[in-house]
Each structure stands twice: as C-alpha cells, then as structure tokens.
Amino acid sequence: MVDVKGRWALITGASRGIGYGAAKALAERGCNLILHGRTIEHLEKVISEVKALGVEAYPVAAELSDIDSVNKMLQYIDEHGTDVDIVLNNAGLQIAYRTDYIKTPVSDYETSFVINTIAPMVILYHFLPKMEKKGFGRIVNTTSGIRREPEQAGYSASKAALDKVTMDIASKYDGTDVIISLTDPGWCRTDLGGPNAPNSPESSLPGVIVGAFVDDKKSCRCFSAEAFHGMSLEEAVDYAEKNIPYYSGSLD
Structure with missing residues (x-):
C-alpha cells in the first residue's frame, strides 16, 4: 500500500461532495493537496x-x-x-435528464464530452509524462455506472468515452509504477446525483481513493465504491489488489 505522506495530489471538484470527502481522506493520510473548484471562494x-x-x-x-x-x-x-504524484479526476457534470430523450439536443453531447471526457484527459496527458519520467504516479478517472438510460445520453456517452480512452492508455502503463484506474462512486446525493440518490457521498469512500493507494503495478481496473463498502482503507487496498480484475467494460 502506497504511503502518501508528503506526496502531492490534485483533486478536481474538491469543494463539495465526493471530491471534498476524498480531499479530507487523503489529508488524514498526510497527503498534500491541490484542490480544484470552479472558483477559489468555493474552496x-x-x-x-x-x-x-x-x-x-x-x-x-x-x-x-x-x-x-x-x-x-x-x-x-x-x-x-508542485510535483504532482496523484490525480483524482473527480469533477463531472450531469447536463440534463431528458424524459423526451428522442429530442436530446446536440449541446448535451458537446458540453458533456468537454467536461467529462476531454478535460480529464487533458489533465491526464499533462501529468502522465512527468510521472513516467520519475517512475511513479497514480491517476484515477471517475466513471459512472449508468446503463440503459437514454434520458441521460450526453452524460452516459461521455463517461463511456472516458472509460475507453482511460483504459486504452492505461494498458500502455500496466506493469509499471504509474497506475491508471477508473472509479465508480455509485449514485450519491451530490449536486450531480441529486437529492433522491440512495447513497450518501460518504459511501463513496474508501472506493474512490483506492486507486491512489494500490501498489501492485496493475493498471486497467475499475474500483467500484460498492465493492469496498464498510472496509477500512487498508482492507480496501488489499481487496483491490487481490480481487479486482482488469476492466472489461461489460454492461453486466
């Protein structure tokens, strides 16, 4: 398990919800933090x-x-x-819920892809060469478990695209100490998930930060928060290293 004390992590969307919880959890382990928000005041x-x-x-x-x-x-x-060791690309946007999904506007896709796919990959591309050069890095991109809901087409398509490009590039670093992963926090009561979601933001821990702590040189995995419910971080990392297979992208 990686000791993050004294290392630096960038967390996007850290002013509230899941990013806020991840920031507190990393700080409790002694990790220094760069915290992103839409405005400095929010942070x-x-x-x-x-x-x-x-x-x-x-x-x-x-x-x-x-x-x-x-x-x-x-x-x-x-x-x-700042020498960034860990990136948690947590921030995202659920653009709309379209009951009349046949009339989903093109703008839903355009906005969703910029925020949920392109921006996190721009961040990944920026830090990845630096991590490769020093021989250490952890990048965790946040995906979504939404399936078979055309009402959320822009959002779900952008997250599916993020899954694809993340796992494609992760395959190039598998077997190295630059580990690239996905995490699925589940449906949580955040600004994105809405007030009717079944899970609290706290339920996303430790799952959303496991990818920062795994130490087995295995990329290409998705750490679903549900799989780690009720575990300590140590238990979660041990479980992840022994039981989470390569991500297949399966709908099941």
Whole structure:
C-alpha cells in the first residue's frame, strides 16, 4: 500500500461532495493537496479543513467546460513548482435528464464530452509524462455506472468515452509504477446525483481513493465504491489488489 505522506495530489471538484470527502481522506493520510473548484471562494472551507490536519494545500480554479481555463490551471500548478504524484479526476457534470430523450439536443453531447471526457484527459496527458519520467504516479478517472438510460445520453456517452480512452492508455502503463484506474462512486446525493440518490457521498469512500493507494503495478481496473463498502482503507487496498480484475467494460 502506497504511503502518501508528503506526496502531492490534485483533486478536481474538491469543494463539495465526493471530491471534498476524498480531499479530507487523503489529508488524514498526510497527503498534500491541490484542490480544484470552479472558483477559489468555493474552496475556502475545504482548504482550511485539510490544512488543519497538518498538510500543505492550495486552491486552483478552472471552468472544465473551457479547455483554455484548464490549461491555465495546469500552467499555474507547474509555475508553483508542485510535483504532482496523484490525480483524482473527480469533477463531472450531469447536463440534463431528458424524459423526451428522442429530442436530446446536440449541446448535451458537446458540453458533456468537454467536461467529462476531454478535460480529464487533458489533465491526464499533462501529468502522465512527468510521472513516467520519475517512475511513479497514480491517476484515477471517475466513471459512472449508468446503463440503459437514454434520458441521460450526453452524460452516459461521455463517461463511456472516458472509460475507453482511460483504459486504452492505461494498458500502455500496466506493469509499471504509474497506475491508471477508473472509479465508480455509485449514485450519491451530490449536486450531480441529486437529492433522491440512495447513497450518501460518504459511501463513496474508501472506493474512490483506492486507486491512489494500490501498489501492485496493475493498471486497467475499475474500483467500484460498492465493492469496498464498510472496509477500512487498508482492507480496501488489499481487496483491490487481490480481487479486482482488469476492466472489461461489460454492461453486466
């Protein structure tokens, strides 16, 4: 299991919900944090709380729908001199629920793909060569378990695309200490999941951070939060390394 104390992690969508919980959990393990939100003001609470746990942390802001904004954020991190070891691409957008799904507008796809597919991959592409050069890195992209719901076509298609490109590039790093994974937090009561979701944001832990801690040189896996419910982080990492197979993309 990786010791993250003193390492640096970038978490997108860290101001609330699942990203907020992941930030607190990593800080409790001594991991320093770069926390992303749409505005710096949205991050004041979580920055204060993780610093109180004794780690270094600073906020960054970017609109993930604007790739120029994403690139400026990445440039700022580089100029700050931070050597990023872990990336949790947590942020995402559920654009709409279309009851009349036959009339799904093209804009649902366009917006969803920029935020949920392109932005996380731009971030991955930025940090991956640096991780490869130093021989260590963990990148975890957040997917979704939504299946057979044309009402959410833009969102589900963008996440399916993210699955594909993540696993394709992960295959190139399997067997190295740069481990690339997916995580599925489940349907949680967040701004994205809505108030009627069956699960609390807290239920996503430790599943959404397992990919930062696995230490077996195996990429190409999806860590579903449901599989780790009720486990300690140590138990979850052990279970992941012994029992989670390569991700097949199966609908079952």
